[in-house]
Amino acid sequence: MTNPDTGHGKKAAFMTEAIGIEPHIRDMSSRKQAVLRTQHEYGMPNRVETWLGAGVPMVIDRREGYRLWDMDGHEVQDFHINGGTYNLGHRHPDCVAQLVKGLETLDVGNHHFPSEVRGQLSRMLAEHTPGDLHYTVFTPSGSEANDVAIKTARKVTGRKKIVAYDFAYHGNSGFSGAVGENTNAKYFNSAFEDQFLKVPYNDIDALEAVLKHEDVALFMVETLPATFGFPLPDPNYYTQVRALCDRYGTLLLADEVQAGMMRSGKLWAFEHYGFVPDMMVTGKGLGAGLYPIGALIMTRPVGAWLEENGWGYVSTFGGSELSCFVGIKALEITVSKSTRKNVADLAIYMRQGLDTLRAQYPFFCDIRQLGVIFALGFNADMGGMQMAAALYKEGLWAMFAGYDRRYLQFKLGLLADRAFCDEALGKLEAALKKVNG
Ligand SMILES: Cc1ncc(COP(=O)(O)O)c(C=O)c1O
Incomplete structure (x- = not known):
């Protein structure tokens, strides 16, 4: 079995040794073999080999709610x-209907001109964010929203340096890829390490040592670092971060691409920690898994460049009308009373089941949780990876934490129910017995 190398090692993320794919696909249907051969040949050679080698030979065919069916029929809970892209499930009927309705009259629109639906979604985001967060710039992805944030911070402060957690993931475009964990940026000779600095998560002294020189434009935080396995901060950490940023003239950005959109039990995860950032980024679930969208939301003073430079950021697809129309529906469902109530119920119910299993299986040694964001810790360096492969066989797909592979990211959808949790807990127990019975 080849191991996807996702960070601590020297190789770029997920880079593995070449293996031939033919021995791995021999028993598959001819349709699935054809897909794998085509993807291997024309665009994803290493990725195809890595998944085959890791025992997760998934080619997603049907998808509905929180379930996926592989092309050869293997069904997994997602x-x-x-x-968080599928926070509301795959192909949520109301979001699909909204997209279909949008297609009756809309297309991506013309990004140079004002738009009714774009305006509507901007206003909704301002209404659903605390403090002075006000102006929204829409982008086609979370990465690009982070890029715009970095340029904004440099413009506002006149400084160049950007600081992030050493094991944060903020995207893969030019600037966003250089921020935080930068193995891949180095691989592409694009890390710019004199400008993109790193600090350990949850270490206020290390942050002050960097900020005190008063030359840092922006401190970017993944409120809960997802790819690092969602470690929770000390209770006062973020209020101290806010105070340090204010003291040293550094702007603060919360990247809520994964932790936001109600996954934490509040719409934005930073709302649990008593601070309001100067900028925040969202994406993924805002498009309901149907239409790509990212958004950078800024306070009025930080976004003031929008008042003097209407074309400071332009993107053909950023804020496309179809994405905004779908986003309006996704946000409406996400903030509804019934969704909030369901998340609160699932958070308690799933936690109880996980606690019971944890008490029985010493290999399952840690649970991190905020709302329906869960990361499960296992007592082995590659425990999260082992469990991901074992769970896939049992009929559940969860991704290990790439920057700390002892952990498995266990992301429960906002609209799941108790029966879905019970089914997953049964599979988790079966996998635990196989991996470390
Ligand atoms: C925390 C975080 N920020 C930013 C991004 C980048 O978003 P996108 O893939 O839409 O560019 C991701 C993607 O996984 C993410 O998890």
Whole structure:
């Protein structure tokens, strides 16, 4: 079995040794073999080999709610949900209907001109964010929203340096890829390490040592670092972070691409920690898994460049009308009373089941949780990876934490129910017995 190398090692993320794919696909249907051969040949050679080698030979065919069916029929519960992209499930009927309705009259629109639906979604985001967060710039992805945030911070402060957690993931475009964990940026000779600095998560002294020189434009935080396995901060950490940023003239950004959109039990995870950032980024679930969208939301003073430079950021697809129309529906469902109530119920119910298993299986040694964000810790360096492969066989797909592979990211959808949790807990127990029975 080859191991996806996702960070601590020297190789770029997920880079593995070449293996031939033919021995791995021999028993598959001819349709699935054809897909794998085509993807291997024309775009994903290493990725195809890595998944085959890791025992997760998934080619997603049907998808509905929180379930996926592989092309050869293997059914899995989706606990990956692409980091919250499928918060509301795959192909949520109301969101699909909204997209279909949008297609009757809309297309991506013309990004140079004002738009009714874009305006509507901007206003909704301002209404659903605390403090002075006000102006929204829409982008086609979370990465690009982070790029715009970095340029904004440099413009506002006149400084160049950007600081992030050493094991944060903020995206893979030019600037966002250089921030935080930068193995891949180095691989592409694009790390710019004199400008993109790193500090350990949850270490206020290390942050002050960097900020005190008063030359840092922006401190970017993944409120809960997802790829690092969602470690929780000390209770006062973020209020101290806010105070340090204010003292040293550094702007603060909360990247809520994974932790936001109600996954934490509040719409934005930073609301648990008593601070309001100067900028925040969301994406993924805002498009309901149907239409790509990212959003950077800024306070009025930080976003003041929008008042003087209407074309400071332009993107053909950023804020496309179809994405905004779907986003309006996704946000409406996400903030509804019934969704909030369901998340609160699932958070308690799933936790009880996990606690019971943890008490029985010493290999299952840690549970991290905020709302329906869960990371499960296992007593082995690659425990999260081992469990991901074992769970896949049992009929559940969850992604290990790439920057700390002892952990499995266990992402429960906002609209799941108790029966879905029970089914998952049964599979978790079966996998635990096989991996470390
Ligand atoms: C915390 C975080 N920020 C930013 C991004 C980048 O978003 P996108 O893939 O839409 O560019 C991701 C993607 O996984 C993410 O998890």
